[in-house]
Amino acid sequence: METKVIKIQAENGVFSKAEEEALRLAGENLQQGGLVAFPTETVYGLGGDALNPASSRKIYAAKGRPSDNPLIVHISRLEDIYEIVDTVSEDAIKIAREFWPGPLTMILPKSAKVPYETTGGLDTVAVRMPSHPVARKLIEYGGGYIAAPSANISGKPSPTVAKYVIEDMDGKIDVIIDGGEVGIGLESTIIDLTVTPPEILRPGYITDKMLAEVLGQVDTDVTILHAESGQAPKAPGMKYRHYAPKGELTVVQGAPEAVAAYINSCTTADKQKGYKTGVIGTQEMANVYQADVIKVVGSRQDEESIGRHLYSFLREFDDEQVTRIYSESFASEGFGQAIMNRLLKAAGHNIVRLDAPEV
Numbered sequence: 001m002e003t004k005v006i007k008i009q010a011e012n013g014v015f016s017k018a019e020e021e022a023l024r025l026a027g028e029n030l031q032q033g034g035l036v037a038f039p040t041e042t043v044y045g046l047g048g049d050a051l052n053p054a055s056s057r058k059i060y061a062a063k064g065r066p067s068d069n070p071l072i073v074h075i076s077r078l079e080d081i082y083e084i085v086d087t088v089s090e091d092a093i094k095i096a097r098e099f100w101p102g103p104l105t106m107i108l109p110k111s112a113k114v115p116y117e118t119t120g121g122l123d124t125v126a127v128r129m130p131s132h133p134v135a136r137k138l139i140e141y142g143g144g145y146i147a148a149p150s151a152n153i154s155g156k157p158s159p160t161v162a163k164y165v166i167e168d169m170d171g172k173i174d175v176i177i178d179g180g181e182v183g184i185g186l187e188s189t190i191i192d193l194t195v196t197p198p199e200i201l202r203p204g205y206i207t208d209k210m211l212a213e214v215l216g217q218v219d220t221d222v223t224i225l226h227a228e229s230g231q232a233p234k235a236p237g238m239k240y241r242h243y244a245p246k247g248e249l250t251v252v253q254g255a256p257e258a259v260a261a262y263i264n265s266c267t268t269a270d271k272q273k274g275y276k277t278g279v280i281g282t283q284e285m286a287n288v289y290q291a292d293v294i295k296v297v298g299s300r301q302d303e304e305s306i307g308r309h310l311y312s313f314l315r316e317f318d319d320e321q322v323t324r325i326y327s328e329s330f331a332s333e334g335f336g337q338a339i340m341n342r343l344l345k346a347a348g349h350n351i352v353r354l355d356a357p358e359v
């Protein structure tokens, strides 16, 4: 299959005539059962008609994703939620008013309209209304209900630039829309509203605190906070090894100077063994590291910058064939919880704690 790549700039959310026409055609393609990758404010998505079982099957095939891992249905108007959800709770409307359009996904009971192919056999459906203007326009032209997992091959870091969508999806899907670099860089927060109290299944830019301010008590899936809990995560997709670079990634936690000293001793030893070494670090420590490739995620205080760069850096290490990667550890509250959740998964929970108390 030949994959068409189109560029949409949409300066300040305003589309040129040609861009509008290209999005209309891409939407038509979705309605006919095709697959179109597109930017959202979180990561690039791989879209198909959520109400067409054949489209969902094609999405699983293109990603090489197990079909028990449900897809998120993207909408562009709040009223459309009533078509795909059986009972829309008051809580759902409350947080929709507060955080939509934006990086928040709700789990709700599904209506009969949503095929089991889209929900991975579950009676619940994940719904999100993205804020990215290209995503919104494409959803409208695509019939209103677009299933879209992240546009990566299953197991790889989610794409935050079109280059990595092309790398993973070229030849497998109909259209790739290049809308430049995404803003947030980590996938949406997922909250399950079918349980009481509501429970966060995947941390993201919308934090537990922000949700609790609107909903009152909010729980967080224990597996997000404690990988060693021995329990299965409640979002099926969170159980898979994920976001992983090809090289071996180790997260090092402790005081900044101690972390840098530890990492430098590792990279020195690795180099002697012939490994190509890489470091993910903050601006404050950047010039202290010794490694073949050093990626600076931004200032330690600037979590948005860390979140935005993490996945593309993991991909770049692959491009540069780095075989041993070390990363600083980051604060694990607020948006930092999402950053650490993804980083630790990418590392297969391989973490060295320099400040751990002696036992």
Ligand code: TXA
Pocket (backbone or CB within 6 Å): 040, 042, 043, 044, 045, 046, 069, 070, 071, 072, 103, 105, 107, 119, 122, 124, 125, 126, 128, 130, 148, 149, 150, 151, 186, 187, 188, 190, 201, 234, 235, 236, 237, 238
């Ligand atoms: O930011 C995002 O959410 C991106 C963009 C493209 O919108 N999409 C995304 O989709 O991250 P995906 O498929 O890569 O991740 C969806 C996650 C998976 O972990 C899946 O198991 C979970 O959502 N999920 C979907 N439906 C669910 C359901 N009914 N119950 C529990 N978890 C569900």
Ligand code: MG
Pocket (backbone or CB within 6 Å): 149, 150, 158
């Ligand atoms: Mg994904």
